[in-house]
Amino acid sequence: MSPSTSPRFFTKREVTRHHTKDSCWVLLGSRVYDVTAFLRMHPGGEALILGRSGKDVSREMEGPPHRHSENARRWMEQYYIGELVPESDTENDTLELQNLRERRNTSEQTKEKTENGVATEKFDHQKAPYNLCSSVDLENDLVDWRKPLAWQVGHLGEKYDAWVHQPVDKPIRLFGNPLLEAGTKTSWYWVPVVWLPLVFYFSWSCYSTLARGTTRIAITSDFSFMLHKYSFPLFFMMGWFLWSFIEYCIHRFVFHMKPPAHNYYLITLHFLLHGQHHKSPFDGSRLVFPPGLASFVVGTFYAILNSLLPEMVSMSMFVGGLCGYVVYDMIHYYLHYGAPKKGSYMYSLKAYHVKHHFEHQRAGFGISTAFWDHPFNTVIPDEKFES
Known part of the structure; x- marks a missing residue:
């Protein structure tokens, strides 16, 4: 999810429903992550994540036995999909959640056109098989991911070593030809x-x-x-x-x-x-x-x-x-x-x-x-x- 996109809001009940290989969500505090695409990549195996689906994994991220690296934490942010809101049966809280979602939908509708005025296809979270958020911040990254990278990286100089060892979940295009x-x-x-x-x-x-x-x-x-x-x-x-x-x-x-x-x-x-x-x-x-x-x-x-x-x-x-x-x-x-x-x-x-x-x-x-x-x-x- 890009920084300019308004967050989605989910109740705990909604998060806990996603506990299978086809749709697996976890929490970090109040932040919701769809880690379905990461299941088979996880070095500890799928079972470790599936066993904690719908739950807060903050303790597991901190360890022991394994404290996850900064790169691992940065990688996880690629799967961020929204925020957790307290679940309540009261009418006021239900209306508050509906208002949050309506404000978000209104915000997204104002961004449905690109800079040249051409309409873009709106992302349907419910139909997507897994999180399709952007892997990098296109506006602030050191290179322009919309162009081939082969001829850009040489200009990074002393910043190259740190940049290249900060992994992203995004295909790379090396050449324009x-x-x-x-x-x-x-x-x-x-x-x-x-x-x-x-x-x-x-x-x-x-x-x-x-x-x-x-x-x-x-x-x-x-x-x-x-x-x-x-x-x-x-x-x-x-x-x-x-x-x-x-x-x-x-x-x-x-x-x-x-x-x-x-x-x-x-x-x-x-x-x-x-x-x-x-x-x-x-x-x-x-x-x-x-x-x-x-x-x-x-x-x-x-x-x-x-x-x-x-x-x-x-x-x-x-x-x-x-x-x-x-x-x-x-x-x-x-x-x-x-x-x-x-x-x-x-x-x-x-x-x-x-x-x-x-x-x-x-x-x-x-x-x-x-x-x-x-x-x-x-x-x-x-x-x-x-x-």
């Missing part, structure tokens, strides 16, 4: 469609070649040994493990570089690579790598392995690393949009990754695993979500 913009978006299923056939083919090729019993690795001019076909799973898993380290390094040192405030081009590059994901973490069209961009990383990975290791060893490790990349991208998508079972490995990963987005942007760089955060001392402090 439709073809260029479309090239930055990728549906999740294209990752397995493009890369898994290569994983299967090269896995079969490596195993078949090793099964012939003709592949030898020369240690010196006088000594060599045979590579058995059962060595393929070992090299495959070594490649996967190597990818997990590369995943960590790229996320920490490339995606989370802090561009100099005076460098327009590095700020723009950072935003295109990863900043836009932190600004709009639930933009489903930009949660996985476009295959074209990923091919440069994949090609570099193969070239380095091939230059350092014997052919069959490098190819076996490469296909393991490629499989690890596919799993990483699928896990990343699932952490944003999945609803893992409480107590599962994916549940803990989702909570870990969401805390990285909302509170600990300089830690928690592991995505498919938090393993590498431990030796590099970037582990997010453990907090238990209330059951």
Whole structure:
């Protein structure tokens, strides 16, 4: 709800009626929030919110066990829909509530025309499946959301780092050109469609070649040994493990570089690579790598392995690393949009990754695993979500 829109008014009885996955409302004091769209995004799971639907969640926001960050509180304001009024059976209070709503409706009617006089469609709260409030204050934000953002963010300078780490629930348009913009978006299923056939083919090729019993690795001019076909799973898993380290390094040192405030081009590059994901973490069209961009990383990975290791060893490790990349991208998508079972490995990963987005942007760089955060001392402090 934009600041210029008059608040709606609801009774406690109206709020408590919204307690399902299709319509879930909560209270913060006297403020009413429609959090239906946030249910599956919540790192603690849907059940935690549904169990408190229609109730005041102020204590849960403050903790313990988990005190929500300022970003989490700012994010929640996107779902604000109105104010709670005391419910009473007296005629005077009923008339007061009706008057409040009538004044609000009158106020909205005066704003139904845009600046150029063209009538706009009035929002029907009762028919809407969930809250459709504006995600940002279009008048006061540091950028103009009505225009492509790619060429604006570089001008933010020293304000960029704080701005980009204040997430919003709003799709981002990077470029004005439709073809260029479309090239930055990728549906999740294209990752397995493009890369898994290569994983299967090269896995079969490596195993078949090793099964012939003709592949030898020369240690010196006088000594060599045979590579058995059962060595393929070992090299495959070594490649996967190597990818997990590369995943960590790229996320920490490339995606989370802090561009100099005076460098327009590095700020723009950072935003295109990863900043836009932190600004709009639930933009489903930009949660996985476009295959074209990923091919440069994949090609570099193969070239380095091939230059350092014997052919069959490098190819076996490469296909393991490629499989690890596919799993990483699928896990990343699932952490944003999945609803893992409480107590599962994916549940803990989702909570870990969401805390990285909302509170600990300089830690928690592991995505498919938090393993590498431990030796590099970037582990997010453990907090238990209330059951």
